[in-house]
Amino acid sequence: MVRDKKEAIVVGSGPNGLAAAIALAQAGLQVTVYEKHEIIGGGCRSLELIQKGYIHDVCSTVHLQVKLSPFFRKLPLGEFGLKWVTPPFALANPFDDGTAAVVSQSMPETLATLDGVDEDVYEKLMSPLVAQSQVLMNEIMQFPRISLRHPLMMSNFGRRALSCTTELARSLFKGKRARALIAGMGAHSGMALEQRGSFASGFLMSITAHADGWPFPEGGSQKTVNALAGYLTKLGGRIITGYEVKSLEQLPPHDVVLLDVTPHQFLKMAKNRLPSSYANKLRQYKYGCGAFKCDWILSGPVPWTAKECYQANTVHIGGYLEEIAAAEREVNQQKHPEKPFVILTQPSLFDHTRVSGDGHIVYAYCHVPNGSNLDMTERIEAQIERFAPGFRDRIIGRHTMSTADLECYNPNCVGGDFLGGAQSLKKLILPSVSYETPIKNTFLCSSSTPPSPGVHGMCGKRAATMALKKIKVIE
Numbered sequence: 001m002v003r004d005k006k007e008a009i010v011v012g013s014g015p016n017g018l019a020a021a022i023a024l025a026q027a028g029l030q031v032t033v034y035e036k037h038e039i040i041g042g043g044c045r046s047l048e049l050i051q052k053g054y055i056h057d058v059c060s061t062v063h064l065q066v067k068l069s070p071f072f073r074k075l076p077l078g079e080f081g082l083k084w085v086t087p088p089f090a091l092a093n094p095f096d097d098g099t100a101a102v103v104s105q106s107m108p109e110t111l112a113t114l115d116g117v118d119e120d121v122y123e124k125l126m127s128p129l130v131a132q133s134q135v136l137m138n139e140i141m142q143f144p145r146i147s148l149r150h151p152l153m154m155s156n157f158g159r160r161a162l163s164c165t166t167e168l169a170r171s172l173f174k175g176k177r178a179r180a181l182i183a184g185m186g187a188h189s190g191m192a193l194e195q196r197g198s199f200a201s202g203f204l205m206s207i208t209a210h211a212d213g214w215p216f217p218e219g220g221s222q223k224t225v226n227a228l229a230g231y232l233t234k235l236g237g238r239i240i241t242g243y244e245v246k247s248l249e250q251l252p253p254h255d256v257v258l259l260d261v262t263p264h265q266f267l268k269m270a271k272n273r274l275p276s277s278y279a280n281k282l283r284q285y286k287y288g289c290g291a292f293k294c295d296w297i298l299s300g301p302v303p304w305t306a307k308e309c310y311q312a313n314t315v316h317i318g319g320y321l322e323e324i325a326a327a328e329r330e331v332n333q334q335k336h337p338e339k340p341f342v343i344l345t346q347p348s349l350f351d352h353t354r355v356s357g358d359g360h361i362v363y364a365y366c367h368v369p370n371g372s373n374l375d376m377t378e379r380i381e382a383q384i385e386r387f388a389p390g391f392r393d394r395i396i397g398r399h400t401m402s403t404a405d406l407e408c409y410n411p412n413c414v415g416g417d418f419l420g421g422a423q424s425l426k427k428l429i430l431p432s433v434s435y436e437t438p439i440k441n442t443f444l445c446s447s448s449t450p451p452s453p454g455v456h457g458m459c460g461k462r463a464a465t466m467a468l469k470k471i472k473v474i475e
């Protein structure tokens with residue numbers, strides 16, 4: 001049989017797998033995606049986890065990076081059902097005194113929730129970069145390559161991003177409220193906040209939050225991947241679900257294969273086809289902290305004391321910098337904090353399509369040591385109750401996921417790590433795995449590869465570009 005098109009295979013239908021598949025299909029290849037799960041999407045699935053009619057995001061909720069991604073934002077995803085919901089505030093961080101600091105698209109609104117003494121410094125830190133947020137995002141999505149097109153912007157971003165979160169927060173701000181916002185953003189890295197580079201992703205998240213809010217897809221994160229899959233299908237791509245690729249040998253004939261998996265998974269799949277030096281490198285690849293996640297159905301909204309929390313989808317729960325830093329430090333010392341730093345989302349406050357009747361869906365997670373099997377439900381609920389007395393009384397249903405549950409649900413969450421590997425300053429500058437592998441025309445494209453974790457698809461897009469050059473479809 002004569003094949004008239006080059007055949008590409010993508011293993012894994014996370015946002016990076018789908019991005020790779022679309023880029024390959026756009027270049028004219030015949031693409032087939034194999035997905036282990038019955039439902040596509042990896043870290044972007046939405047399921048009725050507890051009760052029919054209540055749609056929970058199993059992993060990601062905030063898809064700001066889809067909107068700003070140099071690749072995804074150019075795709076016609078609206079035509080495939082993607083609609084955005086942008087809450088009034090991107091984020092709220094409540095305090096024990098019943099107030100909260102917020103991150104809003106309106107800088108004055110944000111500043112009004114900080115200590116007066118910090119208003120100018122906060123504004124000067126954020127505003128110049130907020131004004132260039134899309135350009136900044138485009139540059140960062142090329143990491144570790146740095147262009148010299150915007151030296152001032154990049155040095156402005158870089159000198160803060162490469163700092164450690166605690167030192168930066170304490171040196172810039174006198175008041176506790178701005179310091180808390182900085183700490184909460186830095187904590188998304190999963191690093192101890194005393195580590196250099198721990199503010200890098202948090203800084204970008206803060207800037208883009210001010211620029212665009214933190215939008216999420218109406219109806220759940222599944223809508224993003226469904227739109228990507230719809231577009232891929234229109235380009236002629238196929239997706240086969242419920243098919244686990246255990247070995248590269250089991251794949252049908254192909255010209256190129258892209259793997260939306262992390263290094264240890266690749267090691268298993270490649271069996272003994274890898275040179276020992278490369279295999280050892282993969283064996284030594286480090287995974288970061290895990291997550292323990294709770295989903296709830298509530299009879300009403302979370303009863304926050306601070307009124308600002310009703311205006312934000314994401315709420316950072318951990319009070320001031322000292323407590324947030326202590327929690328993340330403990331996790332990085334392989335301990336379980338008594339008072340974990342909790343990241344909560346409450347999308348049904350703004351998106352009624354996910355719930356039936358008056359109920360609400362809420363999720364929250366905290367970091368735990370990689371592979372932890374401790375049930376953190378009690379500690380997470382105690383933290384929420386602290387800022388929202390009466391929260392527990394509203395719980396109608398609960399679903400929890402330990403690190404093992406997360407990995408069983410999605411094998412890319414090794415030991416519960418959903419960032420594709422431990423984050424570090426070194427990894428920001430010198431990524432430990434690249435797209436190309438020693439096996440001919442076989443590429444990695446998951447969030448373990450550059451530029452970074454998150455739902456932007458740029459790992460997949462960049463891996464696909466490299467693959468297309470290797471097989472000489474593009475120059």
Ligand SMILES: Cc1cc2nc3c(=O)[nH]c(=O)nc-3n(C[C@H](O)[C@H](O)[C@H](O)COP(=O)(O)OP(=O)(O)OC[C@H]3O[C@@H](n4cnc5c(N)ncnc54)[C@H](O)[C@@H]3O)c2cc1C
Nearest residue numbers: 012014015016036042043059060061062245418447454455
């Ligand atoms: C609780 C939680 C909250 C998060 N919140 C956010 C957020 O708000 N915003 C954000 O941007 N990011 C968030 N993330 C991170 C985000 O989900 C990931 O960065 C992103 O999904 C990574 O995409 P990926 O394509 O690299 O891998 P994944 O999304 O993990 O997809 C990998 C896919 O490959 C499949 N697969 C693996 N092995 C095989 C195999 N052998 N055969 C076939 N298929 C296989 C898996 O089943 C999976 O579908 C969150 C993650 C979690 C867990």
